[in-house]
Amino acid sequence: MKAAVIYTAGGPENFAIEERPIPTPGEGQLLVKVKAFGLNRSELMTRKGYSPGVQFPRILGIECVGEVVTDASGEYKPGQKIAAFMGGMGRDYDGSYAEYTVLPKQIIIPFESVLPWEVLGALPEMFQTVYGSLHVALRIKKGQSLLIRGGTSSIGLLAAQLAKNAGLRVIATTRKPESREALLQNGAHEVLIDDGQLALQLKALHPAGVNHVLELVGTLALKDSLQCASIGGSVCMTGMLSEQWSVPEFSPMEFIPAAVNLTVYDSGQIRISAEHFQNFVREVKAGMVKIKTAKVFKLDEIVEAHRLMDSNIAKGKIVVVTD
Structure with missing residues (x-):
């Protein structure tokens, strides 16, 4: 099989496309034919050597969609479509940057869909993260307000749509004024240009603050984002676009x-049910949710795909297909 392997931490050029034997699943594992996967910022950080413990x-590759090849237990039949994400994938053991991968059953979600693989490849981790952040961590309710800091990221774009569909007033941020109209068309009711001191802007328009903040920039913006929340409000730090894990001298x-209230969402710790994911796939098929894909690459083009992710100019999810 073909696989993209990285031997040493560094830039995108450190990936090597190799021919490797198809792996053999052990007890409690499936052999999966990878059809597509999305790129994630955590993979960028792992590639750079910022992920402790990764050898x-x-x-x-922390997510993928594909088809079951073999399952010794018989629980999954050959050809069953599955989505998989997190659970140590691509970190503790080899992940999805390959034509085949072996995965533990506990990270598998079966689903049915006629959507093309390049669309399905954008969905698993993005949906898990957005749904979990909004409904599990923040517990959003109709009529509330939500500030999405990092609104042009793939997570931010999906969060705006799901929050608007749930009846919230959505305020999205971007550092680039030229992105304002795209955010408004994506579901945001208001757009703020992020200059690093967002609380001053927000409180001038909404003196009491907002009910919820979805923090996608990360630790560098977190203190300012906390100032945007109303009394009794909540801030969920989900993203780390700033690529910095910790807050120095946290008091x-x-x-x-x-x-x-300050919380985080980590899809490696909490799993969203297969039912929720299947419903989401149906909503995408029905056009109720629009998935913004920045660009689709082939596995051979993994270096170019990571360079695009490094550039921070991709407005949407970067997807890689194996066929």
Whole structure:
């Protein structure tokens, strides 16, 4: 099989396309024919050597869609469409940057769909992250307000649509004024240009703050985002576009405003049910949710795909197909 392998941490050019034997599944595992996968910022950080405990060489990839090849238990039949994400995939063991991969059953979600693989490849981790952030971490309700910091990211674009469909007022941010109209067309009711001091802008328009903040920029913006929340409001840090894991000299009493809740969402710790994912796939097929794909690459083009992710100019999900 063909696989994209990285031997040492560094830039996109460190990927090598190799021929490797098709792996053999063990007990509790499936052999999966990978059809497509999305790129994720965590893979960029792993590639750069920022993920503690990851050993090289490694086949990266924390998500994929594909078809079951073999399941010794008989639970899954050959040809069953599946989605898989997280659970150590592409970090503790080889992931989806290959034509075939062996995966533990606990990270598998079966589904049915006639959507093309390049669309399905954008969905698993993006849906899991957005749905979990909004409904599990923030517990959004109709009539509330939501600030999405990092609105032009693939997560931000989907979050705006799902929040609007749920009846929330959505405020999205971007650093680029030319992205304003695209965010409004994507579901945002308001767009703010992020200059690093967003709380001043937001409080001028909404003095009491917003009910919820979905923080996608990460630790560099977190303190300012906390100032955007209303009393009793919540901030969920889900993304790390800034590529920085921690807050230096964190002092909770000074960092977190009184009566504002701070949480995180990590799809590696919480799983969304197969039923929720199947419903989401149906909504995409029906046109109720629009998936913004930045560009679709082939597996041989993994270097170019990572260069696009590095550039931070992709407005949407970057997808790789194996066929």
